[in-house]
Amino acid sequence: xxxxxxxxxxxxxxxxxxxxxxxxxxxxxxxxxxxxxxxxxxxxxxxxxxxxxxxxxxxxxxxxxxxxxxxxxxxxxxxxxxxxxxxxxxxxxxxxxxxxxxxxxxxxxxxxxxxxxxxxxxxxxxxxxxxxxxxxxxxxxxxxxxxxxxxxxxxxxxxxxxxxxxxxxxxxxxxxxxxxxxxxxxxxxxxxxxxxxxxxxxxxxxxxxxxxxxxxxxxxxxxxxxxxxxxxxxxxxxxxxxxxxxxxxxxxxxxxxxxxxxxxxxxxxxxxxxxxxxxxxxxxxxxxxxxxxxxxxxxxxxxxxxxxxxxxxxxxxxxxxxxxx
Amino acid sequence: xxxxxxxxxxxxxxxxxxxxxxxxxxxxxxxxxxxxxxxxxxxxxxxxxxxxxxxxxxxxxxxxxxxxxxxxxxxxxxxxxxxxxxxxxxxxxxxxxxxxxxxxxxxxxxxxxxxxxxxxxxxxxxxxxxxxxxxxxxxxxxxxxxxxxxxxxxxxxxxxxxxxxxxxxxxxxxxxxxxxxxxxxxxxxxxxxxxxxxxxxxxxxxxxxxxxxxxxxxxxxxxxxxxxxxxxxxxxxxxxxxxxxxxxxxxxxxxxxxxxxxxxxxxxxxxxxxxxxxxxxxxxxxxxxxxxxxxxxxxxxxxxxxxxxxxxxxxxxxxxxxxxxxxxxxxxxxxxxxxxxxxxxxxxxxxxxxxxxxxxxxxxxxxxxxxxxxxxxxxxxxxxxxxxxxxxxxxxxxxxxxxxxxxxxxxxxxxxxxxxxxxxxxxxxxxxxxxxxxxxxxxxxxxxxxxxxxxxxxxxxxxxxxxxxxxxxxxxxxxxxxxxxxxxx
Numbered sequence: 001x002x003x004x005x006x007x008x009x010x011x012x013x014x015x016x017x018x019x020x021x022x023x024x025x026x027x028x029x030x031x032x033x034x035x036x037x038x039x040x041x042x043x044x045x046x047x048x049x050x051x052x053x054x055x056x057x058x059x060x061x062x063x064x065x066x067x068x069x070x071x072x073x074x075x076x077x078x079x080x081x082x083x084x085x086x087x088x089x090x091x092x093x094x095x096x097x098x099x100x101x102x103x104x105x106x107x108x109x110x111x112x113x114x115x116x117x118x119x120x121x122x123x124x125x126x127x128x129x130x131x132x133x134x135x136x137x138x139x140x141x142x143x144x145x146x147x148x149x150x151x152x153x154x155x156x157x158x159x160x161x162x163x164x165x166x167x168x169x170x171x172x173x174x175x176x177x178x179x180x181x182x183x184x185x186x187x188x189x190x191x192x193x194x195x196x197x198x199x200x201x202x203x204x205x206x207x208x209x210x211x212x213x214x215x216x217x218x219x220x221x222x223x224x225x226x227x228x229x230x231x232x233x234x235x236x237x238x239x240x241x242x243x244x245x246x247x248x249x250x251x252x253x254x255x256x257x258x259x260x261x262x263x264x265x266x267x268x269x270x271x272x273x274x275x276x277x278x279x280x281x282x283x284x285x286x287x288x289x290x291x292x293x294x295x296x297x298x299x300x301x302x303x304x305x306x307x308x309x310x311x312x313x314x315x316x317x318x319x320x321x322x323x324x325x
Numbered sequence: 326x327x328x329x330x331x332x333x334x335x336x337x338x339x340x341x342x343x344x345x346x347x348x349x350x351x352x353x354x355x356x357x358x359x360x361x362x363x364x365x366x367x368x369x370x371x372x373x374x375x376x377x378x379x380x381x382x383x384x385x386x387x388x389x390x391x392x393x394x395x396x397x398x399x400x401x402x403x404x405x406x407x408x409x410x411x412x413x414x415x416x417x418x419x420x421x422x423x424x425x426x427x428x429x430x431x432x433x434x435x436x437x438x439x440x441x442x443x444x445x446x447x448x449x450x451x452x453x454x455x456x457x458x459x460x461x462x463x464x465x466x467x468x469x470x471x472x473x474x475x476x477x478x479x480x481x482x483x484x485x486x487x488x489x490x491x492x493x494x495x496x497x498x499x500x501x502x503x504x505x506x507x508x509x510x511x512x513x514x515x516x517x518x519x520x521x522x523x524x525x526x527x528x529x530x531x532x533x534x535x536x537x538x539x540x541x542x543x544x545x546x547x548x549x550x551x552x553x554x555x556x557x558x559x560x561x562x563x564x565x566x567x568x569x570x571x572x573x574x575x576x577x578x579x580x581x582x583x584x585x586x587x588x589x590x591x592x593x594x595x596x597x598x599x600x601x602x603x604x605x606x607x608x609x610x611x612x613x614x615x616x617x618x619x620x621x622x623x624x625x626x627x628x629x630x631x632x633x634x635x636x637x638x639x640x641x642x643x644x645x646x647x648x649x650x651x652x653x654x655x656x657x658x659x660x661x662x663x664x665x666x667x668x669x670x671x672x673x674x675x676x677x678x679x680x681x682x683x684x685x686x687x688x689x690x691x692x693x694x695x696x697x698x699x700x701x702x703x704x705x706x707x708x709x710x711x712x713x714x715x716x717x718x719x720x721x722x723x724x725x726x727x728x729x730x731x732x733x734x735x736x737x738x739x740x741x742x743x744x745x746x747x748x749x750x751x752x753x754x755x756x757x758x759x760x761x762x763x764x765x766x767x768x769x770x771x772x773x774x775x776x777x778x779x780x781x782x783x784x785x786x787x788x789x790x791x792x793x794x795x796x797x798x799x800x801x802x803x804x805x806x807x808x809x810x811x812x813x814x
Contacts (some may be wrong), residue, residue, distance in 0.1 A: 014609065015609070015612055015613050015616055018609065018610075018613035019613055019616060019617055022613065022617065023616075023617075023625065026625045026626065026629050027625065027629070035632045036775070039632065098358070152775065152778055152782075153775060155772040155778065156719065156771055156775035156778050157767075157771055157774075158723050158726050158727075158742075158767060158770055158771070158774075159723070159727060160726055160727065160730060160746055161767045161771075164746075164750055164753065164763065168753060170751075174714035193419065247594070262617075263618075266620060266731060267727055267730060267731070275383075281621070282731060282732075285624045285731060285732060285733060286680075286732050290628075290630055293621060293624060293625060293628075295620045296621055297617055297618060297622070297625065300616075300617065300621060301616040301617050301618070304615075304616040304618070305616055
């Protein structure tokens with residue numbers, strides 16, 4: 001298993017190089033640094049000196065891939081590609097266009113994101129599984145039918161509706177929690193509870209329906225029939241057998257996302273004014289701050305790959321029949 | 326000619342898609358083995374009711390996909406005609422009543438008075454601060470305060486009456502057509518349809534057609550006199566905007582899949598069929614693309630395309646053409662981020678198919694590889710492509726709204742559900758609240774997505790019930806579902 005993990009980590013390297021090349025191409029060849037400078041400084045009436053100055057301040061005045069004027073190794077390192085793209089590999093994210101250290105921002109902003117993402121993951125997972133098990137218990141009855149119809153309806157509603165509706169209902173009409181913002185210490189929960197709840201509600205249609213199908217697949221298997229035949233109650237069958245075996249495919253979808261949790265949700269965070277990584281990214285996109293977007297693309301890719309490896313490992317724990325070689 | 330036809334890029338692709346769909350339908354109708362799963366789709370009650378509603382949306386979208394520019398009275402020095410900068414569509418021409426009656430600013434649904442108080446000069450010369458009458462909404466009434474609701478009720482009932490008449494006519498026509506086809510008595514056919522005994526679920530389909538008529542007819546009657554869903558900040562009719570949004574949603578939902586399809590098919594089949602280093606390279610490409618967070622790749626792509634378009638601003642004659650190219654870019658980028666799921670499915674299927682006896686036999690006879698792929702593999706994965714197309718649709722329509730909020734969606738000048746929601750979400754804070762733009766965008770989007778979901782379920786159940794959209798909520802940057810094969814069938 002150790003060998004397997006090492007091999008997977010090594011496989012990740014070419015993928016990350018690919019990600020790096022794609023983002024480099026997108027940000028530096030499609031848009032030359034001159035374009036970026038012009039966009040940052042305002043479209044019209046930008047003098048060439050202003051662009052040069054802007055590029056020099058941020059280190060965009062180096063050559064793209066190869067610096068013929070430098071000596072030795074610096075021929076390769078004193079380039080935009082090395083300074084801005086390759087440096088991401090040792091998590092040196094550099095500075096945003098407004099001069100702040102991206103690495104520092106990421107370290108401070110991941111906590112608010114986690115404060116929302118972890119509760120909504122845990123509560124959401126237990127809610128969806130409960131609903132799905134209930135529907136599976138009442139399978140082929142009106143309860144099941146109505147439940148599935150509600151699920152399909154719920155997944156047809158735009159996520160933005162849940163956010164705007166929830167904010168309006170809970171914060172504005174009932175005045176239960178603040179509309180947006182983020183607090184310090186113990187007071188934080190008042191800001192966290194609504195976005196987390198909306199995160200849970202927003203996914204209930206699709207997830208509960210998916211999990212229900214997974215459980216129903218298990219319910220028609222032979223071992224379940226055997227369990228019933230030996231006189232187990234339906235509850236024991238559901239919790240002891242169906243749930244346990246159904247959890248395996250559910251795990252696949254969840255574990256892969258766990259590392260990405262601390263990036264947070266773009267839309268949810270910006271609607272609720274939470275100073276997490278999601279709203280950070282969104283602000284960067286709106287301000288067209290390419291260095292932040294670049295850093296987040298790379299970080300997201302790394303976390304996704306970590307998630308994939310974790311998924312494989314969690315398989316061996318959940319299902320002893322699976323061996324990783 | 327008093328107008329000049331304008332062929333936008335998305336129009337061309339939409340009509341190409343329509344042509345392909347028609348050729349495909351004709352081809353399927355010729356082959357019994359292809360017809361069988363479709364027959365199963367047509368037997369699904371929910372699927373077919375949803376299809377009726379979808380057809381209405383598609384009809385609106387197609388009407389909105391024929392564009393032209395009106396000729397102006399002035400002429401250029403050379404004598405060539407001048408054409409208006411504004412690009413109109415056939416739908417605009419039909420909905421002229423909605424488009425040409427702007428108010429000054431917000432007005433509530435079915436209102437006759439403006440949203441805010443203004444200084445008004447009374448007929449007797451005194452100045453007063455009151456709610457002025459709207460320019461067009463309820464302008465035919467003498468005393469709106471007393472007459473408004475009775476007038477609205479009367480017009481709604483007239484619309485409903487029209488709807489019932491149309492519905493009865495539709496039912497009769499259907500029964501007459503079926504009776505003619507089956508050489509059966511008209512009365513028997515009608516009873517069969519009404520009792521729900523016909524082979525096809527005509528009764529639910531007629532019911533949903535009736536529902537559509539019941540909503541559409543009163544809306545059509547009322548919209549001649551009022552702004553049924555109110556007006557927005559610049560006084561534009563919200564109903565008109567909502568109907569215009571349908572085309573944007575449909576274009577994004579269908580063209581994205583169309584754009585990615587050739588890549589997904591080619592790479593997926595090649596990877597599965599050739600295996601070896603080709604498989605390695607293709608797998609590497611899609612794993613790399615897949616590991617970039619979707620929204621960020623889209624954002625990066627859209628920002629990049631924005632710069633390119635700013636640099637070549639002179640390529641576009643009108644704002645509409647520019648917005649249209651941006652929409653096409655968005656479809657392309659969305660396609661690039663989403664072809665990986667389909668590609669993986671196709672690769673898996675191709676791996677399975679290449680071991681089957683008939684493919685082995687073809688190889689043994691020395692049939693060239695490309696021929697095996699096109700003759701033996703391609704037809705056998707088409708059902709996956711079909712399912713992917715219909716299942717992606719609803720996710721893409723929803724994704725458009727989110728992307729517009731993030732600021733990397735369609736051009737701000739293009740009417741879409743996303744831009745409507747984005748413009749309207751701050752208006753909730755107004756007093757009194759402006760809720761109508763938001764509500765109508767959400768309701769129409771809900772109906773569109775719900776019917777698409779129901780229809781795609783029917784298609785999936787008929788073709789391959791194992792494939793489903795695994796919506797992973799917990800992947801924060803993945804705004805749309807990824808297609809997966811059910812674990813352990």
